[in-house]
């Protein structure tokens with residue numbers, strides 16, 4: 001099989017009723033992170049950002065007082081970089097508060113954060129995930145699953161967890177009742193082989209029902225020179241996923257997309273569109 | 283899926299002194315390896331190998347815009363070629379029916395109105411192709427947009443874009459590269475098209491980007 005990702009043009013064909021729009025409230029825990037992933041604009045040298053010390057997080061305050069949490073959403077996502085100072089209990093309390101204030105389904109943290117706290121607080125992974133479930137999370141975020149191929153990860157985010165570690169954490173999460181969430185980052189030059197290898201990994205998740213496609217947003221990152229993936233790369237990636245995981249819903253964030261791109265995504269099999277409101281740090 | 287994609291640089295000329303107009307055309311052609319189309323918006327066009335004018339002038343292709351579609355008798359009375367532009371949601375099918383097949387109509391350029399959804403645009407193009415097989419169909423990039431253009435070029439291999447500026451040629455080359463179709467610099471003068479080489483692709487460079495020590499500018 002060829003490695004080349006080849007787009008197969010298809011005729012306009014809207015699915016019955018179009019796609020399902022999910023209204024998401026995105027709560028960013030912190031916009032700084034020491035992990036140095038090359039594709040991420042949260043990545044900063046620690047403990048300073050542009051010459052300023054990293055401020056303490058305001059997540060707990062947000063979770064208790066932010067007016068956005070009184071509005072109706074389909075999904076709340078709590079995600080961000082890795083904090084430098086706040087302990088696990090800080091995040092657990094914040095997630096609990098969010099869940100108590102808003103009944104929306106809650107996707108909290110990701111395998112990256114869970115492994116981080118496992119290391120710094122020496123707590124078993126299962127215990128951390130059970131606490132996350134207790135706090136009100138219904139699923140674990142897809143963070144860390146951009147491409148589950150170790151040579152690629154070594155080059156792009158060498159300090160991060162390995163593919164097996166990511167998968168292992170999600171399998172424990174499934175056992176404690178958290179739904180698995182996976183994503184796929186489309187970067188310029190992605191090959192069909194890479195997509196298939198990624199699919200091979202996430203097939204191991206029993207509860208996987210949604211995969212989120214994330215085109216690389218390279219602005220402000222180490223990979224800026226690469227630019228964004230071409231429209232054809234995004235569409236071809238969706239085609240490969242639809243062919244190999246026909247039962248999985250393909251989701252995409254549509255916040256900055258034109259009407260034409262939205263039409264094209266629907267014709268090519270994206271059936272869940274995420275419209276996001278973001279709660280930013282003050 | 284091997285049809286080539288043509289890039290026709292276009293120069294719009296208003297009324298100018300003949301020496302100035304000649305010099306402009308000369309420079310335009312020189313900077314495009316003697317290929318390029320000149321669209322005259324004046325009654326006194328200057329000689330150019332590939333040109334059209336927005337009024338009927340002998341020796342020049344008549345460029346008919348949506349607001350100035352004449353009747354069939356006027357078109358038939360004109361002794362020359364015709365290129366017609368029309369909005370994709372209001373194509374004068376009956377008029378084209380009378381002109382095609384025939385020697386007069388050389389190409390048809392579709393302009394997309396802002397409200398025209400992509401699915402409807404695809405239907406319009408398909409209708410044109412099935413009703414007028416063989417008629418050169420061109421599509422106006424600035425009104426169609428880049429995303430829709432990329433998709434249309436993939437779905438309709440015989441379609442070509444117009445009005446792509448020099449500084450956006452890289453975007454067309456990118457589309458050609460992704461579809462594995464060559465892009466050629468061309469015009470309507472009869473001169474052979476010139477192949478445009480694809481752009482080099484950048485690969486991530488781990489050595490340069492990653493293995494450097496992350497030093498905060500504050501400490502340098």
Ligand code: SF4
Pocket residue numbers: 032033034035036037040041042043080081082112143157160
């Ligand atoms: S771990 Fe996540 S937040 Fe941190 S740098 Fe990597 S992608 Fe960004």
